[in-house]
Amino acid sequence: MTSDADTNDGRPAATVEEHLEQLYGSRMMRRQGVTAPLGFRAAGITIGLKPSGKPDLALVFNEGPDLAAAGVFTRNQVKAAPVLWTQEVLKSKQLRAVILNSGGANACTGPGGFQDTHATAEAVAQTLSNWGTQTGAGEVAVCSTGIIGERLPMDKMLAGATEIVHEMGGGLEGGTDAAWAIMTTDTVPKQVALHHPGGWNVGGMAKGAGMMAPSLATMLVVLTTDARVSADMLDLALRRASAMTFDRLDIDGSTSTNDTVLVLSSGASQLEVTQAELDAAVFAVCDDLCSQLQADAEGVTKRCAITVTGARTDDDALAVARSIARDSLVKTALFGSDPNWGRVLAAIGIAPVTIDPDTITVSFNGSVVCENGTGVPGAREVDLSGKTIEVVADLGLGDAQATVRTTDLSHAYVEENSAYTT
Amino acid sequence: MTSDADTNDGRPAATVEEHLEQLYGSRMMRRQGVTAPLGFRAAGITIGLKPSGKPDLALVFNEGPDLAAAGVFTRNQVKAAPVLWTQEVLKSKQLRAVILNSGGANACTGPGGFQDTHATAEAVAQTLSNWGTQTGAGEVAVCSTGIIGERLPMDKMLAGATEIVHEMGGGLEGGTDAAWAIMTTDTVPKQVALHHPGGWNVGGMAKGAGMMAPSLATMLVVLTTDARVSADMLDLALRRASAMTFDRLDIDGSTSTNDTVLVLSSGASQLEVTQAELDAAVFAVCDDLCSQLQADAEGVTKRCAITVTGARTDDDALAVARSIARDSLVKTALFGSDPNWGRVLAAIGIAPVTIDPDTITVSFNGSVVCENGTGVPGAREVDLSGKTIEVVADLGLGDAQATVRTTDLSHAYVEENSAYTT
Incomplete structure (x- = not known):
């Protein structure tokens, strides 16, 4: 808005x-x-x-x-x-x-x-x-x-x-x-x-x-x-x-x-x-x-919306979206405008939800980068240089979905939080 | 060793x-x-x-x-x-x-x-x-x-x-x-x-x-x-x-x-x-x-041992130690050699374990910084400038304990992980 x-x-x-x-x-x-x-x-x-x-x-x-x-x-x-x-x-x-x-x-x-x-x-x-x-x-x-x-x-x-x-x-x-x-x-x-x-x-x-x-x-x-x-x-x-x-x-x-x-x-x-x-x-x-x-989150350079679709339940979708949104390797990749979709899959795989690695589809900013758990040609060329990044992961298991808003993990985040009291 | x-x-x-x-x-x-x-x-x-x-x-x-x-x-x-x-x-x-x-x-x-x-x-x-x-x-x-x-x-x-x-x-x-x-x-x-x-x-x-x-x-x-x-x-x-x-x-x-x-x-x-x-x-x-x-962990400047004692069970102790070890705000504070014990308490409070905030004691490198959930005088002066930091949190609830080894969250971590594929 x-x-x-x-x-x-x-x-x-x-x-x-x-x-x-x-x-x-x-x-x-x-x-x-x-x-x-x-x-x-x-x-x-x-x-x-x-x-x-x-x-x-x-x-x-x-x-x-x-x-x-x-x-x-x-x-x-x-x-x-x-x-x-x-x-x-x-x-x-x-x-x-x-x-x-x-x-x-x-x-x-x-x-x-x-x-x-x-x-x-x-x-x-x-x-x-x-x-x-x-x-x-x-x-x-x-x-x-x-x-x-x-x-x-x-x-x-x-x-x-x-x-x-x-x-x-x-x-x-x-x-x-x-x-x-x-x-x-x-x-x-x-x-x-x-x-x-x-x-x-x-x-x-x-x-x-x-x-x-x-x-x-x-x-x-x-x-x-x-x-x-x-x-x-x-x-x-x-x-x-x-x-x-x-x-x-x-x-x-x-x-x-x-x-x-x-x-x-x-x-x-x-x-x-x-x-x-x-x-x-x-x-x-x-x-x-x-x-x-x-x-305005600390040190943010990117605003990211992480949407999980195709989950069995809303709670599952939210848990997987949080797992992606909190993953330090995903967040540093987003900071670097790096379409490193493998980290998204790794983050999905450690969510406390049973998933099927072979039915996952991931897209960045509307471009599919991974289909059925496997990369698609051109996935590394997706442009993530803008201020806003949309990650959508479809688990292929059901109809439920959820979105979590997060940010990248930047140098400024580390700077701001390493010297807060001193 | x-x-x-x-x-x-x-x-x-x-x-x-x-x-x-x-x-x-x-x-x-x-x-x-x-x-x-x-x-x-x-x-x-x-x-x-x-x-x-x-x-x-x-x-x-x-x-x-x-x-x-x-x-x-x-x-x-x-x-x-x-x-x-x-x-x-x-x-x-x-x-x-x-x-x-x-x-x-x-x-x-x-x-x-x-x-x-x-x-x-x-x-x-x-x-x-x-x-x-x-x-x-x-x-x-x-x-x-x-x-x-x-x-x-x-x-x-x-x-x-x-x-x-x-x-x-x-x-x-x-x-x-x-x-x-x-x-x-x-x-x-x-x-x-x-x-x-x-x-x-x-x-x-x-x-x-x-x-x-x-x-x-x-x-x-x-x-x-x-x-x-x-x-x-x-x-x-x-x-x-x-x-x-x-x-x-x-x-x-x-x-x-x-x-x-x-x-x-x-x-x-x-x-x-x-x-x-x-x-x-x-x-x-x-x-x-x-x-x-x-x-040799990516971008590490501090080696940190997080020990939780006084837990009801070993599993509880481990869960609380992991919650502290994974907290980005704790880790950036460690990077900054900042004895910000409040962040340790906040990380304990979100662990998936029932705790009593009023019985927690925390020490950094052997110096008590927080007793019964409240800061002690001099807590902000503890020296964390060395390469090794030992955090001990006693939950005051039982006899079980666990240690997790972790590192700080540094600029170098962000740098290394923001440009891994590109």
């Missing part, structure tokens, strides 16, 4: 992106994010958590009237304090605000780290209450991203929690500032808003540039909507969208301790929507944020 | 390497390989499979009197023609010879590729027969390594099969030439011989510099012994040794289509040995070859 596109030529959609383009077209705007829906305010400020002095604290505030919310979280068994906190507060299915910091993950910080998270939520709640919106700490989600294993400087956090509420006071803007403040190794902020033809809106922002998969990322995503929907509808829409988007973005096979995706509804549009309408809109926003995350 | 070491100071062995050093000490020689045991000849020649013009064909020949043999192979479901062939011929538990080529894997080459392998074995058998040793193609194992998906130039292979038998005619030397001829991206040949105090010998050679794990590698290994042992004893010794050595060498999580480890016995020493003696000697040779493979 391209940003701010304004036409489609009426052809039947060949891809998810084209389908969304036809559905929503010019209604998707990347210049707006969480404050595009009615009833939300946001801010992003600098409180000195990052040595760079860049913005590092963000707030998203739901003015209501509704406070419905839902979330999905990392599957990593090692969960950061803010994840444990936010999972707990979401049991009420209500959120008034989300406070997010970059510059420190507050993961592996023990009971003290959890107390820090609690104190941060309490400070936000207290300031919002003083400011006129009665709020409890249990209505404030906390998200953190950055280095694992360091306590946050709580003097800065608590002062920042007060400051950012005042900062946000002025107006409905601030979504873009918030998107900037949650960045770590991201090079660009990521946000999008969908202005639904029905008159309601969904907005979102995301950060994350590595460590994505198999579930989410050091990925923080906040979605907002002004549709009138229950928390259970939000939960269903979010789970369905995540399973097809963020869960299938696999940059390096690593999975963060802090991954969090939240969705908040203000109901401020006064418009009720169906589950199907909500599902489609939330999916569209997640899909767009996902492609922005992929494009 | 160091090569050609000649002393030990009588201390109790603290590591496997020290134990082997005490057991065999100066009896391990890296200047010798498959022809160290009596009854074996070998050769390595150049037949033009590699653009570089370097040696590319090797032969190991068993003069007997025994022809007992065993093998272990890749677990990849996509198996190269020579693997399928050699698995078949090994059903007889006898081998007269092994022909090995670099410069082409003969994988994913269809029925034609299998016929090529058969024809190569036939040519070796025919030449050996002409030369005075009656041999059938079914007694000739074939191993290939190199690019996947290309047919081998059979004119060169068949002429080479004849030439190499004549080349080997001259004497018992040639083991070192063979070790050179099987190299691909290896920078040094890898061989070792154990001259057992009991008067019998085990020799071996190996190639492989990437793509090792979870089972073997694009790793080819041939072991020889002059002990009088049955094929079943060889099989048992090889399986036990492989499980603890090659199977636990995990460079990049990829697994080749061509991995093969063969062991041949000539019985020429006339000495019978026990299973325990054979197990120990085969393990010692495999362990030494394994450390040579690790040291």
